[in-house]
Amino acid sequence: MKSSSFAKNLLKVCKNAQNVAISGHLNPDYDALGSCLSLQNILKQNGITADIILEKPLENNFEYLSANYTFVTTPTKLYDVLITVDTAELKMLPENVLAIRENAKFTFNIDHHQSNKNYAQFNFVQGETSSACEVLYYLFRKYFTLNQELASLFYIGIYADTGGFVYSNTQANTFKCLAELIFTGINADKLLLQFFRGKTLTEFEMTKRAFDSVKFYDNNQIAVSVLRFKDFQDLNASLNDGKFIISYLQTLDGVKVAICVSEPKLNDFHVSLRTSADNVNVSEIAQNFGGGGHIKASGMTLKGDFDKALSALIRYVTHYLKGLEK
Numbered sequence: 001m002k003s004s005s006f007a008k009n010l011l012k013v014c015k016n017a018q019n020v021a022i023s024g025h026l027n028p029d030y031d032a033l034g035s036c037l038s039l040q041n042i043l044k045q046n047g048i049t050a051d052i053i054l055e056k057p058l059e060n061n062f063e064y065l066s067a068n069y070t071f072v073t074t075p076t077k078l079y080d081v082l083i084t085v086d087t088a089e090l091k092m093l094p095e096n097v098l099a100i101r102e103n104a105k106f107t108f109n110i111d112h113h114q115s116n117k118n119y120a121q122f123n124f125v126q127g128e129t130s131s132a133c134e135v136l137y138y139l140f141r142k143y144f145t146l147n148q149e150l151a152s153l154f155y156i157g158i159y160a161d162t163g164g165f166v167y168s169n170t171q172a173n174t175f176k177c178l179a180e181l182i183f184t185g186i187n188a189d190k191l192l193l194q195f196f197r198g199k200t201l202t203e204f205e206m207t208k209r210a211f212d213s214v215k216f217y218d219n220n221q222i223a224v225s226v227l228r229f230k231d232f233q234d235l236n237a238s239l240n241d242g243k244f245i246i247s248y249l250q251t252l253d254g255v256k257v258a259i260c261v262s263e264p265k266l267n268d269f270h271v272s273l274r275t276s277a278d279n280v281n282v283s284e285i286a287q288n289f290g291g292g293g294h295i296k297a298s299g300m301t302l303k304g305d306f307d308k309a310l311s312a313l314i315r316y317v318t319h320y321l322k323g324l325e326k
């Protein structure tokens, strides 16, 4: 569907609806949360009230961003419209949102994941775009006034999903959008310091441990860092505290696939995959293990025996890289 008719249709459906729900993916990141909040803001400018549904209250690093907003974790209303943003497939949605989906008359899916399954009634997916925030920005540009609040939300989401405007998903249109955001007079430098460049001591200690854990495989083409449950427990850390290392590993000479494994809960392994190699598509690797994402940045979860699961992953990546040589 073309962007203009998609946006128009969505606004029309929402105007006629009783209750509208918005959701991003599980364990929301800055893009997921930023796109939920900005969409809520855009709808509000069009006279539409919408609730953002979360699985659980936000963790502290999002508190500042979300100080002015309310979220619903235990839905009591019947929602007839559900809009999901930044979510590639249904299994990435919280249980409470899946329950809303059962009863919703209209479902919309707005996303930028290449692996998106087009699971809604109305789908608007741009796999080449930097972030869900950028998709929303252009999709609804005619239908909102760009204020500083919206500009900050978009800016943070785009910064996060482009790794600070450096990943290959940072396109000319991304910079065009960023320029317009900055023209609103937001203090971009302050925002970045607040959300990204500012680091906590917990993050620093987790990063130290992550660096110590790094092992290389397949002639140094695969780099793996592992943060176990004990590390999270010792430092009272959350999933995001150990994430910095992956962007470092992916830029190391000769490394084709960077893998970062985190176990924030016992036996619950979150795996992030990154590549800077032209011919590597890490979303293919993630999909083989039930995950998904983007060509250069993907993720999945592993369950079961850790050592076996990790060796299976490394074997698979080795095999995958060998296949590229042919």
Ligand SMILES: [Mn+2]
Pocket (backbone or CB within 6 Å): 031, 032, 086, 112, 131, 132, 161
């Ligand atoms: Mn995203």
